Amino acid sequence: MSSGACRNGNHRTATRPHGSGFRPSSFKPRLPPSPSHGPGDVRRSSPASLGGPFKDSDGVPGRVRVAVRLRPRNSEELVADADFADCVELQPEVKRLKLRKNNWDADTYEFDEVLTEYASQKRVYEVVAKPVVESVLDGYNGTVMTYGQTGTGKTFTLGRLGDEDTADRGIMVRAMEDILADVDLGSDSITVSYLQLYMETIQDLLDPINDNISIVEDPKTGDVSLPGATLVDIRDQQNFLELLRLGEAHRIAANTKLNTESSRSHAILMVHVKRSVAGEDAFSTENGNTSHLIKPLRPLVRKSKLVVVDLAGSERIHKSGSEGHTLEEAKSINLSLSALGKCINALAENSAHVPVRDSKLTRLLKDSFGGTARTSLIVTIGPSPRHRGETSSTILFGQRAMKVENMLKIKEEFDYKSLSRKLEIQLDKLIAENERLQKSFEGEIERINVESQSRISEVERNFAEALEKEKLKCQMEYMKSVKELEEKMVSNQTRNHRDDLIDVKRINEGIGASISSEVSEIRMLLNTEIARRKAAEDEINILGSQLAQYRHPEADGDTEIYRLRKNLEEEIRQKRKYEEEAIVLRSQLVQMNIEADQTRRCLERGDLGDAFTLNTRVDQSRNMQLRENGNGQKPSIAALSEQVGLHKILTLLESEDATIRIHAVKVVANLAAEEVNQAKIVEAGGLTSLLMLLRRYEDEMVRRVAAGAIANLAMNEVNQELIMVQGGIGLLSVTAANAEDPQTLRMVAGAIANLCGNDKLQMKLRTEGGIKALLGTVRCGHPDVLSQVARGIANFAKCESRLASQGIRSGRSLLIEEGALPWIVHNANDESAPIRRHIELALCHLAQHEVNAKDMVTGGALWELVRISRDCTREDIRNLARKTLSSSPTFRAELRRLRVDY
Numbered sequence: 001m002s003s004g005a006c007r008n009g010n011h012r013t014a015t016r017p018h019g020s021g022f023r024p025s026s027f028k029p030r031l032p033p034s035p036s037h038g039p040g041d042v043r044r045s046s047p048a049s050l051g052g053p054f055k056d057s058d059g060v061p062g063r064v065r066v067a068v069r070l071r072p073r074n075s076e077e078l079v080a081d082a083d084f085a086d087c088v089e090l091q092p093e094v095k096r097l098k099l100r101k102n103n104w105d106a107d108t109y110e111f112d113e114v115l116t117e118y119a120s121q122k123r124v125y126e127v128v129a130k131p132v133v134e135s136v137l138d139g140y141n142g143t144v145m146t147y148g149q150t151g152t153g154k155t156f157t158l159g160r161l162g163d164e165d166t167a168d169r170g171i172m173v174r175a176m177e178d179i180l181a182d183v184d185l186g187s188d189s190i191t192v193s194y195l196q197l198y199m200e201t202i203q204d205l206l207d208p209i210n211d212n213i214s215i216v217e218d219p220k221t222g223d224v225s226l227p228g229a230t231l232v233d234i235r236d237q238q239n240f241l242e243l244l245r246l247g248e249a250h251r252i253a254a255n256t257k258l259n260t261e262s263s264r265s266h267a268i269l270m271v272h273v274k275r276s277v278a279g280e281d282a283f284s285t286e287n288g289n290t291s292h293l294i295k296p297l298r299p300l301v302r303k304s305k306l307v308v309v310d311l312a313g314s315e316r317i318h319k320s321g322s323e324g325h326t327l328e329e330a331k332s333i334n335l336s337l338s339a340l341g342k343c344i345n346a347l348a349e350n351s352a353h354v355p356v357r358d359s360k361l362t363r364l365l366k367d368s369f370g371g372t373a374r375t376s377l378i379v380t381i382g383p384s385p386r387h388r389g390e391t392s393s394t395i396l397f398g399q400r401a402m403k404v405e406n407m408l409k410i411k412e413e414f415d416y417k418s419l420s421r422k423l424e425i426q427l428d429k430l431i432a433e434n435e436r437l438q439k440s441f442e443g444e445i446e447r448i449n450v451e452s453q454s455r456i457s458e459v460e461r462n463f464a465e466a467l468e469k470e471k472l473k474c475q476m477e478y479m480k481s482v483k484e485l486e487e488k489m490v491s492n493q494t495r496n497h498r499d500d501l502i503d504v505k506r507i508n509e510g511i512g513a514s515i516s517s518e519v520s521e522i523r524m525l526l527n528t529e530i531a532r533r534k535a536a537e538d539e540i541n542i543l544g545s546q547l548a549q550y551r552h553p554e555a556d557g558d559t560e561i562y563r564l565r566k567n568l569e570e571e572i573r574q575k576r577k578y579e580e581e582a583i584v585l586r587s588q589l590v591q592m593n594i595e596a597d598q599t600r601r602c603l604e605r606g607d608l609g610d611a612f613t614l615n616t617r618v619d620q621s622r623n624m625q626l627r628e629n630g631n632g633q634k635p636s637i638a639a640l641s642e643q644v645g646l647h648k649i650l651t652l653l654e655s656e657d658a659t660i661r662i663h664a665v666k667v668v669a670n671l672a673a674e675e676v677n678q679a680k681i682v683e684a685g686g687l688t689s690l691l692m693l694l695r696r697y698e699d700e701m702v703r704r705v706a707a708g709a710i711a712n713l714a715m716n717e718v719n720q721e722l723i724m725v726q727g728g729i730g731l732l733s734v735t736a737a738n739a740e741d742p743q744t745l746r747m748v749a750g751a752i753a754n755l756c757g758n759d760k761l762q763m764k765l766r767t768e769g770g771i772k773a774l775l776g777t778v779r780c781g782h783p784d785v786l787s788q789v790a791r792g793i794a795n796f797a798k799c800e801s802r803l804a805s806q807g808i809r810s811g812r813s814l815l816i817e818e819g820a821l822p823w824i825v826h827n828a829n830d831e832s833a834p835i836r837r838h839i840e841l842a843l844c845h846l847a848q849h850e851v852n853a854k855d856m857v858t859g860g861a862l863w864e865l866v867r868i869s870r871d872c873t874r875e876d877i878r879n880l881a882r883k884t885l886s887s888s889p890t891f892r893a894e895l896r897r898l899r900v901d902y
């Protein structure tokens with residue numbers, strides 16, 4: 001087990017540690033600080049260690065490095081050994097040491113580093129300790145330890161503070177300087193504990209009361225820790241120096257004969273370095289997606305430890321002259337050192353059993369020898385030949401230590417605490433941000449609410465003010481303009497009368513000319529038809545005689561008879577058709593005659609009513625009116641009816657031929673205009689046929705004339721009910737909805753207006769859409785239509801009023817409920833006198849019932865009533881309006897409120 005030695009000039013090299021390549025400068029290399037040194041990398045069979053074989057270590061091999069340092073002769077040795085040469089001779093350049101056996105013989109040893117008595121503290125640190133410190137900074141554990149005889153400079157090498165001369169600073173001070181320079185105290189931490197092992201008791205040099213600290217071993221990792229030791233955070237070098245001074249003060253030092261300042265305990269400085277390193281993304285998922293909210297890196301923490309051990313002196317007891325308590329101390333020291341020696345021997349020899357548990361020192365240094373730490377050992381020796389034995393023993397200790405192989409392993413783990421702290425901070429920030437946003441949103445909503453409320457109030461206020469102003473203004477303007485209008489009306493009436501005379505004359509001339517040409521054209525057609533009929537009759541006669549011939553027994557076969565029969569049937573059908581056409585033409589002729597007669601009469605009478613009345617009359621006469629011709633003769637249309645027969649005419653209403661159908665319906669309409677015919681038409685099913693025409697035919701003209709005929713029939717109360725029973729209101733409503741032609745709308749509106757005058761039909765008219773249909777016809781804006789609508793409304797209002805005063809009906813007017821009031825008010829002052837009169841009457845009827853008063857006030861009808869009471873040209877209506885105004889409490893109150901006299 002002994003180191004290689006050179007005897008009798010033979011050079012013997014030290015036995016190389018098992019499993020490691022020796023390199024002369026092996027203190028220097030620094031381990032790669034890569035995280036790849038972590039779990040999962042290179043695996044090799046573990047060498048023996050103080051703690052036994054590694055079970056789960058992965059790492060890189062790292063042999064214990066050993067340097068030898070020679071102390072210069074002290075003052076005593078300079079005197080006492082003045083005549084003697086040093087017991088050692090150093091060859092630093094080849095890292096060898098010669099230990100003299102005598103004047104001619106020496107043993108030679110190789111070390112990792114050979115430090116002469118002239119080696120500066122700086123150099124010692126750099127070649128021995130600095131690589132270890134760098135490893136610690138990279139995340140590995142590290143140990144720097146001194147071993148040697150009392151007084152050979154162990155404490156000098158490690159613990160000098162350099163108070164007087166900074167060049168004297170020892171390894172502890174320099175190591176801390178480097179550590180502080182490398183770490184970031186914002187994220188990293190340095191903590192220190194300082195202990196001494198004295199007579200197998202671990203004492204806290206930073207807190208001497210704490211004098212029995214236990215060693216705790218992690219059963220899984222085998223890591224050794226001293227949880228009872230004081231841990232002090234180091235923030236700066238000064239702070240550290242104070243701690244060292246404090247520790248030194250507490251370190252027990254007993255005087256011995258050999259060294260008045262001899263350390264009687266093993267001093268252990270532990271520097272814990274905890275460094276944060278960025279790891280991989282903490283929230284990475286298998287497919288690489290990450291949380292969109294929080295993406296911190298998974299923090300890794302490297303926890304490493306630098307252990308600096310200043311062993312007590314390894315002198316021989318008999319030499320030291322120890323006795324009593326000091327002897328006990330010496331025994332204890334020797335015991336622990338010899339336990340360390342034994343362990344190192346066992347490790348050096350790769351022995352199966354390493355007696356770690358023999359002393360607390362070996363338990364504490366379990367990781368430093370054969371463990372995971374990078375370890376540097378400095379063996380200190382003195383030059384005195386008197387202590388050659390101790391020197392030799394120290395050298396051999398160093399040689400054996402060089403054989404110990406460690407497996408360096410990075411101490412890295414996830415910093416869950418830090419991660420949790422970071423996440424908590426982030427969460428707090430998010431919560432605070434969320435609360436801030438929520439508050440600002442709530443504030444904003446509140447502000448918007450307040451603002452909108454104030455705007456709404458302002459708008460309401462402005463609106464009310466504007467409304468009030470406008471009302472007053474209108475009232476004033478109204479009163480003022482009444483007079484002006486009166487004046488204008490008088491002058492307009494005079495002018496219109498003059499213009500109307502001119503217009504009527506022009507129109508009559510045009511109509512007369514057009515009717516004359518139409519009459520002569522129809523006459524020609526009739527003559528042609530009569531000629532054709534005569535020819536047809538002649539042909540029938542010829543065919544009849546031919547048939548008689550063929551019926552003779554000698555006639556040719558049945559085929560010819562059949563053909564002739566067919567011809568005969570066809571001729572008969574043709575004949576009927578010609579007859580129908582003749583009827584139609586005759587009816588047209590009669591109509592034309594009637595129109596011409598009437599026009600002529602109008603012109604002769606010089607009927608100078610307004611153009612509307614005249615046009616209406618002409619048009620009505622064309623379509624539906626059939627009156628006495630003034631000379632007592634029956635109208636031609638009645639004669640036609642007698643000639644052809646009403647039943648026959650009604651049959652023609654269903655003719656397939658559109659032209660015949662149109663002429664037939666015109667004839668029926670003319671007949672229906674005569675009161676004496678109305679009952680006959682209805683009895684013969686004419687009403688049903690006319691309604692059928694409304695239902696079936698798309699042709700607008702047919703529907704227009706049919707509606708006109710129905711309107712004529714609807715003048716009779718019995719017929720009105722029949723029309724309703726046969727669904728006439730619905731059909732008239734549909735016709736009104738689809739019609740474009742104002743004349744069609746006029747006919748429909750006229751028919752409905754007639755129905756509106758029937759007390760019994762009020763509700764039905766409403767429920768079957770009659771009132772809506774009537775109001776709908778105003779869309780065309782034609783005065784004829786408006787006139788019919790106004791008439792219908794007046795009829796309806798009159799019926800309602802009658803029923804209400806009889807107590808049969810109560811409640812709001814159906815006209816108001818159907819939304820007729822705005823139209824009534826809007827057209828109440830229409831320039832057309834018939835329209836105006838009808839509406840004025842309707843308003844008076846509506847106003848007679850208090851239940852309608854409120855709607856009339858809000859709808860503006862009150863003002864129209866006031867106007868009617870003042871301006872209406874008809875005295876009866878004027879009086880009626882006044883009566884209603886004075887009898888209605890609602891009207892009275894409103895007029896009082898508006899300060900209007902009536």
Ligand SMILES: Nc1ncnc2c1ncn2[C@@H]1O[C@H](COP(=O)(O)OP(=O)(O)OP(=O)(O)O)[C@@H](O)[C@H]1O
Pocket residue numbers: 070071072074117148149150151152153154155156157259261262263264311312313314380
């Ligand atoms: N390399 C050196 N250069 C100059 N003086 C030294 C050197 N080494 C040691 N000394 C001096 O030698 C004396 C003893 O040194 P030191 O106390 O460090 O020895 P030690 O090995 O720690 O002894 P002990 O084991 O008894 O504590 C001290 O006065 C110290 O200053």
